[in-house]
Amino acid sequence: MGRYIVRRLVWVVFVLLVITFISYMIFFVMPSKDPAIIFAGRQPTPELVAEVRHQFGLDHAWPVQYALFVKRIFLGDQYGWPGLGFSFNTRSALKPIILSRLLVTIQLALGAAVVWLLIGIPIGILSALKPRSVFDRVAMGFALFGVSAPVFFIGPLFLYIFWFKLGVAPGSGYYSIGQYGLGTWFSHFIMPWIVLALLFAAFYARMTRANLIETMGQDYIRTARAKGLSERRVVLKHGLRASLTPVVTMFGLDLGGLLGGAFITETVFNIPGIGAYAIKSVGSGDLYAILDITIIAGFFITFMNLVVDVLYAFLDPRVRYA
């Protein structure tokens, strides 16, 4: 098992290097314009361009520039570790901005993940156990609605109904636990969590249902029943475990993607996460911020892949010997 994890870790490092390399090429080598001018923001004066050139070592050959770039990211820069650079638009070090926003995105993503797992998997199980029943039809109707309703539609709709019209939920914005207490923090996150979770819950319900129905038709399930195991044990121990492995894969990728920024949800609910920051940075042409977010998003997807691989190895021993 240890060797397997080490092998996966080496692979993750390699993938991260590939991500940084591709990002570097896109931002520094491919543009036809001098990258120093592009990174200097809206007012690229010669002095500012010179400052950028010096900071990025752009007077070196590009392989050296790339090596310096990777070194800054992994070993840190003058603003600390990890080396996330400087925004020439806001004249601010990016590390504190991005880390504080990342923390907000993590709260949003993890909260939503809990909600969608709590909704999606039980619905999927119950639907699979009673296929074509009224519950199944209603549940799959809900799933169809969840899959079809985009966040940019359902988010403002929820805000309008539950905050603006009914006044039963607080409005948009982020209120930290430390500053405003658990109650305020929680109440402001409920709607974003639910809205974000709806889409995923619908997918998870459908996927769990389909997998479980298929699993429950397998020979070994029939054998388990023939051995006189209780239905509860058959379903939970034998059926669910096998049917959840693809769900674990999906969960890892979904969570990894969300940690890289829930762009629309954060924008709609005015949550200062990394996704909203990405949109703001694209709008204001803050390229170093965009570069950082690209790499961070890549990192999370890679990292969550690693977590999924390890979990898989636990769930299915065949994987670790493959």
Next chain:
Amino acid sequence: MNFKRTARLFAVVGVLAIVATACGGDEGGGASPTGGAVAKGGTYRTAIEDFGFTNAFDPTGEYLGTAWGLYSDLILRNLVTYKHIDGVPGDEIVPDIAESWETSADGLTWTFHLKSGVQFGPPLSRDVTSADIAYAFQRINTKSLIAQYGNYYAGVIEGLTGDAKSPSTPISGISTPDASTIVFTLTKPTGDLLYRFAMPATAPVPEEVGKCFTKAGDYGRFVISSGPYMIKGQDALDTSSCDAMEPFSGYDPDKFMVFVRNPNYDAATDSPDVRSANLDGVVITIDTNTDDIFNRIQSGELDGSWASLPPKTLEQQYLTNPDLTDNFHINGGDRTWYITMNLLVPPFDDVHVRKAVNFVIDKVALQKVWGGPPHGEIATMPEPPEVLPETAQLDPYPSPNHEGDVAAAQDEMKQSKYDSDGDGQCDADVCNNVLLVNRNSTPHVDMSPILSENLAQIGINVKIRELDTGTAYTTIQTADNLIGIASNAGWGKDYADPYGFDFFIFHSAGIACSGQVNYSELGMSRAQAAECGPKVLAAWNAATDNGKTPLPSVDKKMDECYTLTGDERSNCWVELDTFLMEEAVPWVPYLWATVFTVTGDSVTHWEFDQFSGALSWAHIAVNNGIDPNSVPVG
């Protein structure tokens, strides 16, 4: 007030009345909706999608109008300033830190005497002196600080070139004989100097703090107040060393700005006509969702908008519901939207074609796609009415109801070299597939079919390229792209003298190979063309018959207007603008834009600041009784 001044006032009042009538609503500003006395206290809470500062809020280089409002209304005082009210009266210069001033007979020496008792906020808590004002100019003179409108001072004040290596370098044309006197020596008489001295970059900067920030934008989180408010947390600044200074807690460029009262502000040194300072504070937060901002205003969570455009559905509500009209404010934005034509690019190198385009455009249709009269009055001249009221009624290319005059346009086209058979239609190849640059967002995209159809009536068949706002600007700002016609651009004043509107956009100094704003290349010289490469030079040679017929230029006339003052100055600008539209014809101006502001019921006194083109922080009042320190900012 002399006759000319009165005429200016009436002209603008007329224009505003038309806008107000059209939208069925608003006011020129100033009246309290409640009709009662304005109560002090409370906090104006607002939100915006993004601050959008161009220089990280460092006043030396910050070039965003809404930022200028924050400086001038709230935290910075200048030698002279504005009353921070609506319309032409809001563009009049009044004393601020300066008690009085005198000018030498030749107009080259200006001496200002400062009021006593104007203080910086804590922890500095000392009098503002002439040295602090001189230091602000030294910052403008420092190359690394990128004073984005430094051209209004470079070459104007003796020794101020914009090339200094350090802000500690003195300027030969500025002397401070004592702490309350500052003397400026100019290189040439400058008729609008007071307007330039009302700009935020010239507001006093204490050297003991300013010296720590020598890169553009860095001072933006440390702006020391000399006005009635300060950024929250300024008083906690550790000034023992540069390394000890931490950004003020009340400004996170990414999330919020909080202004609280400056305890050292002495209202006796100011005028209530200039700053009523009714509020206890201002809280501006970032809200990425525009709909949410306006919902929060309606729910009472916010007191009003600042610079966000309300969603269409909400705008209609405010325009049509009589109960809401008091909460909806429409004011002149001192901005002109226009179509620009490049004098180097056929067929627009022929003045008759440019005139024909002016005749044929259906400006009413364009106004409609913008949202009708509330969004702006139809423009007939480049200058917005508040900037040059004398030209507001001129219309060199009249048409019935501004819907375009096809016959007059075709008559012009007949006189052009591109209509060989005299049928009023351009029949040259250069009139086919003419590239027209536009934005890819509303309302611009909705203008595309109108422009296409209008121009086809004189034989110009356009191929429209719709680009995002930034790319569209970059495309026409790059000289060797040689874009013939573009409808993406708008232009606003820097200050309320026509020079502050016209200089960059029409003077040949506004031409550059990249980043230019004189998109039509008006007055481009051979040297400028050559600098931008062989393609531009070839186009210039073709357009000028190898220099025999130079491109029309307003440079000389602008230089003439530059030194004048009073009515002579206004008349000079009228002549210049008339020449622009009748002989040079680089533009089709089509809309003088308005600014919308929505306020909640807590606002007891509304005012608009014509200088910044946004609500007047200096005079607005609320009755919410909220302490700015208690407002959650996330």
